Amino acid sequence: MVAKWIEALTGSLDQKKQYKRHMARVDALPEPYGSAAKALNRYFLYYGGFTDGDTLIAMIGDHADMWERAAVDGTPVRAVVGDDPVEFAETFARSYSGKEWIDKERRRLTEAVDAAAGDSGGDEGALS
Template sequence: MNIRDIIEGKKEWRAHVARVKALPQDYQIVYKEIQKYLFKVGPVELTEGNGLLSGIVDLFEEGAASGKGVLEVTGSDVAAFCDELIKDSKTYADIAQESANQAVNKAMKKVTDKKK
């Protein structure tokens, strides 16, 4: 990644944040919670561009424009809404599980090999 990519990424992120700030307050609150949730458990690709987050803002802008409350858009279980969005994506939790399983398998193989 070169300097231009970093600068362009910052410009895109600032434009994204400006879109979020233009949303009604209830949408902003829910968006920020979704963002926190996705940064904790979300897909690995989330940090590679902001496609998913931009898509959420698109959805929220449409909902706000049509006069819907934010929970009419997401449903009352916002975490379930997020989980549905990322259900087919590899998450950091998946990576952690794979790493733990590989470590256990490797350790068990060593133990088994020593017994032979």
């Protein structure tokens, strides 16, 4: 009972454990893979805006898998991320659909404009 109450306040304890395991895998990567993976993970947390823990955990786990495979195969970092690491990171993160913090604001904006426009869906703002 106490665990459910704590999870209601802090989020899933299982997800936190999974996240820590994935991050430990990233920490164990040899260089230069570890540095690249850590930099990308940091960017994901700023860029992604995920509010859905399952989506974030899946993405971080797949990201760790990718870098582990690159390290085993000896794939150069640039061959993984390409010339534009920002484009790579954003494309990677977008491939994981989930709830984002901005979704709530998008809905609120749409509802506010619909209400202001009378929700007629027509040319309510056009001059007669």
